[in-house]
Amino acid sequence: MDATTAPHHIPPEMPQYGETYHVFELMQNLLEQLLIHQPKDPIPFMISHLQQDNDNVPKIVILGPPASGKTTIAMWLCKHLSSNLLTVENLIAREFSSLAAVARKHYQKMRKLSSTLLVKLIQERLKEEDCVRRGWILDGIPETREQALMIQTLGITPRHVIVLSAPDTVLIERNLGKRIDPQTGEIYHTTFDWPSESDVQNRLLVPGGVSELETARGLLEYHRNIVRILPAYPQILKVINADQPCVDVFYQALTYVQTNHRSNAPFTPRVLLCGPLGSGKSLQAALLAQKYGLVNVPDSIIMKVLSRRLSQQDCVQKGWVLHGFPKDLDQAHLLNSLGYQPNRVFFLNVPFDSVIERLTLRRVDPVTGERYHLMYKPPATMEIQARLLQNPKDTEEQVRVKMDLFYRNSVELEEFYKRAITVNADQDPYTVFEYIESGIINPLPKKVP
Ligand SMILES: Nc1ncnc2c1ncn2[C@@H]1O[C@H](COP(=O)(O)OP(=O)(O)OP(=O)(O)O)[C@@H](O)[C@H]1O
Numbered sequence: 127m128d129a130t131t132a133p134h135h136i137p138p139e140m141p142q143y144g145e146t147y148h149v150f151e152l153m154q155n156l157l158e159q160l161l162i163h164q165p166k167d168p169i170p171f172m173i174s175h176l177q178q179d180n181d182n183v184p185k186i187v188i189l190g191p192p193a194s195g196k197t198t199i200a201m202w203l204c205k206h207l208s209s210n211l212l213t214v215e216n217l218i219a220r221e222f223s224s225l226a227a228v229a230r231k232h233y234q235k236m237r238k239l240s241s242t243l244l245v246k247l248i249q250e251r252l253k254e255e256d257c258v259r260r261g262w263i264l265d266g267i268p269e270t271r272e273q274a275l276m277i278q279t280l281g282i283t284p285r286h287v288i289v290l291s292a293p294d295t296v297l298i299e300r301n302l303g304k305r306i307d308p309q310t311g312e313i314y315h316t317t318f319d320w321p322s323e324s325d326v327q328n329r330l331l332v333p334g335g336v337s338e339l340e341t342a343r344g345l346l347e348y349h350r351n352i353v354r355i356l357p358a359y360p361q362i363l364k365v366i367n368a369d370q371p372c373v374d375v376f377y378q379a380l381t382y383v384q385t386n387h388r389s390n391a392p393f394t395p396r397v398l399l400c401g402p403l404g405s406g407k408s409l410q411a412a413l414l415a416q417k418y419g420l421v422n423v424p425d426s427i428i429m430k431v432l433s434r435r436l437s438q439q440d441c442v443q444k445g446w447v448l449h450g451f452p453k454d455l456d457q458a459h460l461l462n463s464l465g466y467q468p469n470r471v472f473f474l475n476v477p478f479d480s481v482i483e484r485l486t487l488r489r490v491d492p493v494t495g496e497r498y499h500l501m502y503k504p505p506a507t508m509e510i511q512a513r514l515l516q517n518p519k520d521t522e523e524q525v526r527v528k529m530d531l532f533y534r535n536s537v538e539l540e541e542f543y544k545r546a547i548t549v550n551a552d553q554d555p556y557t558v559f560e561y562i563e564s565g566i567i568n569p570l571p572k573k574v575p
């Protein structure tokens with residue numbers, strides 16, 4: 127095949143660059159904003175959008191029935207993420223906004239806002255510097271499907287939508303104990319969340335709209351609307367049980383909003399399986415290669431051949447799974463220096479006794495070449511059993527030497543691969559495989575500070 131017909135050789139650093147700098151997501155956000163805003167001159171619009179650099183700031187919607195804890199959780203998330211809380215109340219209370227002034231008059235008369243006015247208030251607020259720079263959390267908005275669609279049409283797209291859920295009876299009971307601090311706007315509860323400072327306790331007020339009848343009415347309104355709102359957010363929704371302590375609800379919400387969704391970016395797995403001999407690296411590599419078409423790169427290949435192998439077209443296009451190499455920090459540095467950064471690293475953990483059991487009971491039939499395991503896959507007849515041989519490297523003494531070497535190197539390797547995923551490999555191979563493939567197809571979790 128001459129050069130004119132050979133497939134285009136994609137240099138391995140190209141997909142790695144795209145992944146490192148999230149180029150696909152950057153372009154996807156830019157295109158989304160262009161299509162939504164349809165600026166007369168796209169160039170300055172794109173420059174300004176890219177300079178905002180706010181694709182990764184919090185953009186969160188918290189929905190839920192009355193008394194489910196939306197405001198409580200939204201406030202705690204705002205504090206933790208240094209973001210901005212948007213509620214109907216604080217939107218209409220904004221000073222220096224003529225729109226908010228109109229909304230206040232309307233709200234005082236009608237006790238509610240038209241969807242058009244509410245969405246315009248949100249749009250005006252989100253254009254302000256603090257929301258651009260530090261993101262936003264919408265508390266209890268949108269209230270209807272109409273509002274959800276109007277918000278989306280304006281290009282206001284949340285990245286995470288949390289829906290709190292709890293039985294109506296619990297919520298009616300809960301609202302009776304709700305208290306609010308008129309000075310700070312903080313929310314408390316006579317049973318579940320009582321402030322420690324006596325001066326705060328003494329100034330708490332019973333908010334409006336928390337009687338049994340009013341809560342029941344609010345629940346009816348919520349159940350009627352929520353089923354029509356949720357289809358607007360199919361991929362980014364998380365329902366959290368709100369009938370548990372606030373702090374548990376908060377940590378589930380925080381963990382969720384700090385995870386990235388699977389993007390549509392083309393992803394070429396470059397997988398590294400580390401673990402002591404007998405931990406199942408070869409088996410898992412074979413399963414991954416078989417299911418995902420990865421190139422199985424056994425550890426017997428030394429560095430220069432490995433380098434040539436990883437730069438070949440199939441590895442670049444289909445991805446690879448490398449196991450048993452690097453075995454120590456020097457080899458890890460060498461692999462990196464050649465530009466082959468794995469994007470998923472797994473450490474297969476198996477207790478020492480299990481490794482001994484897996485390896486020292488392995489046997490091979492010298493007549494048929496069939497591999498047996500005296501415990502997991504014993505031979506069918508005594509005749510075969512009698513002629514089985516053990517590989518010299520599987521003797522307990524040999525295994526102990528190699529395990530000792532592995533444990534001496536594994537600490538440095540675990541420090542080197544900071545975002546590695548540790549898998550309990552002392553279980554059924556297919557359960558192990560499911561953990562590994564979940565680690566490959568889902569984005570790596572952000573470290574919760
Ligand atoms: N997980 C929880 N367990 C017990 N009490 C909670 C929990 N979350 C919130 N609360 C309490 O329930 C009451 C209602 O909380 P909050 O005002 O945050 O709910 P909400 O969904 O914003 O309500 P509404 O929509 O009616 O404003 C408050 O007294 C709050 O302290």
Ligand SMILES: Nc1nc2c(ncn2[C@@H]2O[C@H](COP(=O)(O)OP(=O)(O)O)[C@@H](O)[C@H]2O)c(=O)[nH]1
Binds near residue numbers: 403406408552
């Ligand atoms: N019970 C169990 N045995 C396994 C598992 N993975 C591999 N084995 C067995 O353990 C032995 C070593 O597996 P191998 O994949 O070669 O380990 P490696 O040295 O890490 O490559 C083989 O006999 C496998 O059949 C597993 O997840 N569970």
